[in-house]
Amino acid sequence: MRWSTTLTWLALPYLYPNNYINLANAQGNGPPSGSKAQSGQPASSEGGPPPRELKDVATELLLLRPLKDGKVATHFEFEYLTRNGVPRDPSTLGSEDEDQHYEFFPLSMGQILREYAVAELHLTLNTGRWRYDTWGSPENPAVASGAELWVWMADGGPVSVEERWKGLTNALAGLFCASLSSLSGSRTTSPLHSFYPEGQLPLYFETTEPENNTTSRSGYTLHHAVLPSEAICTENLTPFIKLLPCKSYAGVAELLNPHKLFGGWWYGMGVHATWHDGETDSIDGGTEVPIDPSKLGMGSKARAGKYTEGAHNDPKAKPPPPQAQVIKQARGVKLKLTVGAVRDPVEGYRGQTAETSQWTLENLFGKNVTKLCPVTSKADVRVLLPSKEHKGPVGTDAKAAVPSLLLSPLPVAKYHPHAGSSKGDQSWDVVRNKKAKVANSLTPLTLTRSLRGYDQTRGGFSIAISNHLGSDVDAWYVESVPWIIRPYLSTLHVESVEPLPSPSTSNNGGAQQAFTSPNNASTVLDLKKLRYVPPSESKGEDSRTKPTLLEIPLRIPARSVVRVSLEFEKVFLRYTEHPPDAQRGWEIPGGVLVPTSVVPAVQGEGTRRLSRVYTAPLLADLATPDFSMPYNVIILSGALVALLFGMLFNMLVRRYVLVKS
């Protein structure tokens, strides 16, 4: 299938296709200059007022990606960096903390991070299921349904990690008005192999390991918890907006209109706090650094950092080419606030069909950007354009060709929404032409999980993992099984490995032959490396309500589907343990596939890690007792027991006599 390339992108009133205009000092003094933009030179390095020496750096970004099914993925990203900040050493938790002074970095988040000595935090609140098959990889890989919180905390210090975790969930629950406080021990697991820090973890302690060997995460504990039924709504967005320096009065945050966002097919928000031990003090706001475009398309989180895994080349070793350059992270604590929504531009416009549809920021969000937030050093609106060369996963003999096709970057149109300040009150918008067609975006890995079994005593998971790449992928499949079901590890099987059906666009049978090991299911699963953490006792809490953690190491052969099955037993609960809506069933959080393999980055320079993939949550149907029966059962069982015991007692203690009648 060929994709039309006759696309027209309009930016009104200014049209800057394939341009990038950077206004480092967004006080509105420097109007955008076309020549600067054309030359692609860093705009901020020349002209403008002398840069103020700020401690914090604020940037914002709006990314728009037209999707295959006519919808539009929108992704807001607000980044706040407090330069040279370091997460608190947990050993100092007993004493007074140092003074906190932030310029743009939200104080309430800073206080929480320091109070509980959090090294890295990821909180996402999402509603809906991200459709990897039609929408491609999300801009931010954290698309788990419901609330997901995972936190790296250093061990040691006067306050235990468990207590800090409990305090942190309560603090975040209060800050974001979400039911995070129910992320108790019954939902918390500590994966060891699969999740990896996205930033870096400071070393507070002496290690015996050599200085450069920093890939180990010893001394740190990861807590991961998912609340699949927690939905995001306005009451979560309002406190989120309060964290932004301009609230929703200026900048791309103006578009954060709850009426539109929460009418989407998928929407969510995220809070990501990381720490980076940058080599230099420079920041990407001061000197223009191109952003890896593949990151936008694929949502990769692999950046140069001490803790990235995999045997890949050190990106610092050789100067990266301009197109695939890895961002040099400035040293400091970075807080990234994201909002994402998949909107259907046709929605609510009767009389318009998908064919005639054209979208603008105005009809996507019901608002527009009128002015910039003055404190941001960079504010972008980017639209991903369909690629001319994009052909989809054409079956080809050359294995290496497949990933590069799949992962080829789409051209990006970049806009700067800075118009109002220089040109008065003229409005500004991005309009999509009606003829625009969108490339078929594909994810390298897709994952489905379904529930087997029809009765209320037993069941099973069927997990199908497809690898569309031309090379084998190593991955961890993480299943955090809630306490209401107990998996039988002996039933964990890789049932079959099948080649993917060859794509219809294939012009030869190469894809079929490329698959060499059809029934090699035993080599796919390595039981020796499997991590199984059964529910364990901890003080004060019954192990009855603890989840089981499974980290399953898998090797997914190139261009094939691996089917994994696992059976489980459903637990019969006490009647007081059932929720008020017991017949609805229990949510089982989504499984996560975390690839550890690295694939060649865009245009073959360096390597990057594939992003993780989530499945949708499932509903498990548990047997329920009759909730109106406690008294009846006590009476009936008690009556039977009393009857039997009474008759036995009567027989044993009384004497027998024969009497003449």
Place this chain on the structure above:
Amino acid sequence: MATFGSLVVLRLLLAFSPIPNYLYDNQQLTSPLTSYTRLKEGVFLLQNGFDPYAGQLFRHSPIQLALFSTVMPPNKYVLHAFWTLLDAATAWNLANIWKKRSGTTDWRRETIIQASYLLNPYLLFTSLALSTSTLDNALCVYAISLAASGKRAPALFALALLTQSSLYSVLLLPPIVLLLCTGPASRLKTPIAPSIRISDVGRTVFTFVTYMLVLMGISTLVAGNLGWMKETWGATLTVPDLTPNVGLWWYFFTEMFDHFRSFFLMVFTALVTIAMIPLTIKFQHDPLYATYLLVGNISLFKSYPTMADPGLFLSMISIFPELWPYLRHPLPTVMWHMYAATLLPLFNNLWLGHGTGNSNFFYAATLVFGVANGAAFLDSTWAGLIAPYGKPKQGYTLLQI
């Protein structure tokens, strides 16, 4: 002998038919403490280096874990053959008990006893489901058979071994000690207790305690820590797993208010244990009969029963033919059992399989089953108590005062 042989062959044929595939997870035939599926899981966990007692799933005794992870792999076909063999041995031992009790041999009577065990549907299907209840029954009958033969050390060892997997079996100790000290002969009609020496009793109890400690030590070695006690014996006493079974506990503790849970756990445990004292005292003249009644009492009130527990009690009545005339209501008891045996699988499936019935259906069926078991137990007790008076003659009636 030929009958016995053909019955065993029939059992083998059934074991290798496709029937067992539908029974492994049947809640009437297996309990969380005896399920074959869980046994497989435990062995798998142990062999792959995980602690089998950590996951709240595996509750078999460490001795069984050791047996099935080393000597006998939990292969379906091996186990089916072994289970059939166990049943054959148990039937043989039951006949042996009768021989020791009557002091005679009568192949026809022995065949009836063997057939009553091998053809008992409660026992047959439990055995086909590879429930370890069959293992417990075999040990129980073997211990009684050894005690009836006067083999003190092996009998006590078998009882200690049985206690590892079935905690309530420790209640059989007093009658078995008496049995070892007085012999198995029937004295039901002449209730005069033979004199026993206290030192004899002391020595027997000491032997049992020694065996228990040794076996507990072995269990701890196998499990690696003391965690097995909470998961096996602790589960028997505190009922953490509320998977439905044919007993009286599961629904009671599903519906129990949280703040009364520990109180009623004590009450129910007392209910099982308390009958041991009066039954042993009342039947001290015939400890074998006391043992038999205690087996019935445990099967009636234990926390995780399977069909095999009352099944053993019902089959054991065949070794006391002298009491059959004194049973008051054998026919209603049989009818209750047929009624319950029909309702239990039906209502279980209606509730959990089809979803057209609710939990009360199955609960009601377990109550009927409780009535049936209670009727059999009380009738046997009654028969044992009135045997000395013989059949009342014309013009006389038996009264309790």
